[in-house]
Amino acid sequence: MAPLVAVIMAGGRGERFWPLSxxxxxxxxxxxxxxxxxxxxxxxxxxxxxxxxxxxxxxGREYVASIRAQLPELPEANILVEPAGRNTAACIGLAAVxxxxxxxxxxxxxxxxxxPADHVVRDAEAFRRVMRAAAEAAETHALVxxxxxxxxxxxxxxxxxxxxxxxKALGYDxxxxxxxxxKPDLTLARRYVxxxxxxxxxxxxxxxxxxxxxxxxRHMPALHEGLERVARAWxxxxxxxxxxxxxxxxxSVSIDYGVLERAEGIVVIPADFGWDDAGSWPAFERLFxxxxxxxxxxxxxxxxxxTSQCIVVVDGAQPKLVATLGVxxxxxxxxxxxxxxxxxERAQDIRALLAxxxxxxxxxxx
Numbered sequence: 001m002a003p004l005v006a007v008i009m010a011g012g013r014g015e016r017f018w019p020l021s022x023x024x025x026x027x028x029x030x031x032x033x034x035x036x037x038x039x040x041x042x043x044x045x046x047x048x049x050x051x052x053x054x055x056x057x058x059x060g061r062e063y064v065a066s067i068r069a070q071l072p073e074l075p076e077a078n079i080l081v082e083p084a085g086r087n088t089a090a091c092i093g094l095a096a097v098x099x100x101x102x103x104x105x106x107x108x109x110x111x112x113x114x115x116p117a118d119h120v121v122r123d124a125e126a127f128r129r130v131m132r133a134a135a136e137a138a139e140t141h142a143l144v145x146x147x148x149x150x151x152x153x154x155x156x157x158x159x160x161x162x163x164x165x166x167x168k169a170l171g172y173d174x175x176x177x178x179x180x181x182x183k184p185d186l187t188l189a190r191r192y193v194x195x196x197x198x199x200x201x202x203x204x205x206x207x208x209x210x211x212x213x214x215x216x217x218r219h220m221p222a223l224h225e226g227l228e229r230v231a232r233a234w235x236x237x238x239x240x241x242x243x244x245x246x247x248x249x250x251x252s253v254s255i256d257y258g259v260l261e262r263a264e265g266i267v268v269i270p271a272d273f274g275w276d277d278a279g280s281w282p283a284f285e286r287l288f289x290x291x292x293x294x295x296x297x298x299x300x301x302x303x304x305x306x307t308s309q310c311i312v313v314v315d316g317a318q319p320k321l322v323a324t325l326g327v328x329x330x331x332x333x334x335x336x337x338x339x340x341x342x343x344x345e346r347a348q349d350i351r352a353l354l355a356x357x358x359x360x361x362x363x364x365x366x
Contacts, residue, residue, distance in 0.1 A: 002208065003054065003110045004135055006046040007095045010039055010059040010067060010117035011085050016280040016350050019338035020315055023366050028117040029066055032278065033287065039117040040070050045124045046113065049131060053105045056080055056098070057117070058091050083240075083247040088203070089223060089258040090250050093216050096209050097227045101234070111135050112212065114205040120287060122274025130271040133170040134206035141166070141267045142211040145177065145260065147199025148275050153189035156279055156348060158182055158201040158256065160268050169269065177266040180256055199270055201256065203277070212259075219262045226250055281331040281347045284311045297322075300334075311344065338365055 014027020021027045028039040036044070043055055052073045058080045059067055067079055080098055082091060092114055099106055113131050121127045134144045147160045163176030180201065184192065192198035217224040226246040233242035260266055276286055284296045291297065293308040300314035304324040313333045314320045322332060331342040342350065357365055 001111070001135060001139060003106045004050050005099060005106045005110045005112055006043075006050050006055045007092070007099075007112050007114045008039070008042050008046075008055065008057045008117045009088060009091050009114065010057050010063065011082055011091060012116075012118060014118060015354055016348065018350055018354060019333060019335045019340055019365070020313065024062065025066070026063065026118075027278075029063070029070065032120075037070055038119070038278070039067065041121075042115060042117050042119070043071055043074070045121060045127055046115070046131075049113070049128055051105075053078070054110075056095055058082060058095050059117075060085055083243040084250075085252075086247055086250045087252040088255040089216070089220060089253045090227075090247065092205075092212065092255050093220075093223055093227050094230070096212050096216070097231045099209050100213065101231050109208055109210045111138050111206060111208055114207075116203050116277070118278065119202075120274075120276040120278045120283075122276075124273075126271075126273035127275075129170070130172065130269060130273060131206065133172040134269050137169040137174050137267060137269065138206045138208060138211070141174070141265065142207060143215060143260065143263060143266045144174075144206040145266060145268050146202045146204040146206070147268045147270050148202050149270055149272050150193045150198065150200050153186055153193050154200065155183055155186055155189050157277070159184065159189075159192055159198045160201050162197045162199065162268065162270070166267060172269050172271070174267050174269055177260075177268050180261050199268065200275075202271075202275060203256075205255070215259050215263050220253070220258045223250060223253075223258070280350070281311055281313075281333070281342070282344055284313070309344070 010028050012026060014021040017027050021030060029037050031037045046055060053075060055074055056078050057067060061081050064079055064081060080095060082094060099110060130146060134146060137144045159181040161178040161181060163178035165173055165175050167174050230243045230246050233239045276283055288296050295307060295310045297312045299319055300312050301319050301321045302312050306326045307324040308328045310330045312322050315335045320334060329344045331344050331347055333340040354366060
């Protein structure tokens, strides 16, 4: 098998965890469970698969110092800087070009295990077994994705519809992808959970460098040519200026939309390793045990009367008292300079609140 390289995408802002996550401290740098940050946990999970020399983190320039501080075990050169955030297609493409053009312990055409930096995985050993299976599948199938068996009708995730089985890899079933499905409404999500033919799209991918480079050249030629311009400028005095110019002109497109929904022969391995994308505040109800009234409380002293199904989070050196009376289904988050009170069913809409803050000129709170 070709050498493995773990490519960890760490450029997101995690805006739906505002006000805990900010522009200078995005979700992947947060310590949500009291142990290690999400990106530290992501690297920790892959180190039994690859040594630190073969872990590549792709992030924005503003996060480099924080990521280096959190991940001192990685070589500094393995923190790859995106000139501008342009979604996952550009992020993955930049990593692929780097691995193809930069000498390293990965050889000329390694297998990329592409992972988000900000997800939660409860069973790390099961996760590694699936990634080993996906790497084996990538030897014969160009593009491999990981799908998760759904445990609830989730409207915040994309789905993958299973096609025909095409074989096994290390004991795991491998299926053709029939199609990728956008985030459904609740009725459709319930149908997907019940039919046994749909998986959550995890945003985790495994493929050879050459395979994804060829797919980008075919389906996203403008991105491919832009990355070629960036690579040709490496080592020149104008390297930074060329990279910024190219990325400023790129369309922001996900790898799913730009490549996977257009390419043929995509395969998926169904899996279950306790995955959660922890995408918004209601995820706390899945990550932490509630009290007898269904409230999840983190970092706060909470006293409530007739209070149920609430999420209460305080971020500070000293726990604060949060007192509630006669409320339910709220998200209450307090930081040093912001207090958020939000109906839990509206937690996915926090980006609209941030847009309002920007329009009012309150950049200091972002």
